[in-house]
Each structure stands twice: as C-alpha cells, then as structure tokens.
Amino acid sequence: MNGTWTANRILALVLGVVFTLVGILGFFATSSMQPASLFGFGVDVIHNIIHLVIGLAGLAAAFTGWSRRYNQVFGVIYLVLGIAGLIPPLHFGMMGDMRLLGLTYVNGADNVLHLVVGIVQIAVGFFIHDTVATRVTPTAR
Numbered sequence: 001m002n003g004t005w006t007a008n009r010i011l012a013l014v015l016g017v018v019f020t021l022v023g024i025l026g027f028f029a030t031s032s033m034q035p036a037s038l039f040g041f042g043v044d045v046i047h048n049i050i051h052l053v054i055g056l057a058g059l060a061a062a063f064t065g066w067s068r069r070y071n072q073v074f075g076v077i078y079l080v081l082g083i084a085g086l087i088p089p090l091h092f093g094m095m096g097d098m099r100l101l102g103l104t105y106v107n108g109a110d111n112v113l114h115l116v117v118g119i120v121q122i123a124v125g126f127f128i129h130d131t132v133a134t135r136v137t138p139t140a141r
Helices: 007-029 045-064 067-085 108-127
Strands: 036-038 041-043 091-094 097-100
Touching (some): 007 036, 007 041, 007 045, 007 067, 007 108, 041 045, 045 067, 067 108
Antiparallel strands (some): 036 041
C-alpha cells in the first residue's frame, strides 16, 4: 500500500475508527441482549460486536489497499439495513423487544444513520476512483 490518501482510504479509516470506538463504548452501555442507548442510538451486545467487526475491517482496509471495496460492500450492506429498518414486518422477537430480523435492536436514529452511511459509502466507493492526478512536467532534451 502506497502512502496516498484517497477519498476511499480516508472514508474507510474514519468509519473504521468511529465504528471501533462505538463498538467498544457500546459495551459500557450494555453487555447483554438488553437494549440500551448510546448517544441516542440503540445498541445491544450483537450490535456492539457488529460495530467492532465493521470498524476493524475499515481499519484493515485503509492500510491494506482494500478501502474502495470496503466502501462498496459495506455501503450496500448499510443501505439495505437502513431500508430494512424502515419496514416494520422485518422487526420481530418477543413482545416489547422487537429486533431487526430478530437479531439486533435498532431504533429510528440507527435507521437514519445506516441510510446516510450507506449512501456516502456507495457514492465514494462506486463513483470516486482512487486515481491520483500527477503533474506532468516537460523534460529537457
């Protein structure tokens, strides 16, 4: 990996840091399947683990040359999750403890964040290429 900081690499790094920190901080809000709030966002232990995995993947992608693919893949995943979070029949579980796809607790703030992150990652991952413009100078003959 060269030392060039492209838009894809910066986004992967920023999301990697943020999601890793949120995953760690989430365990202070709840270390069980009981839903809790972290800065207004719904979390539980599964949600925390997901944040940690996605965050660590972002950090790895930023330093191994996979940042564009990371943004493309997780952009699509986050967009799909954001849309799924808006569809009530996809929330099921015990009464009063509805979870997205029966797996993890999300609230409205999570859904909006998932949509925004997904759209940004898709925009950067698919439409901004990691080419770096270099200045060509004439050579003396």
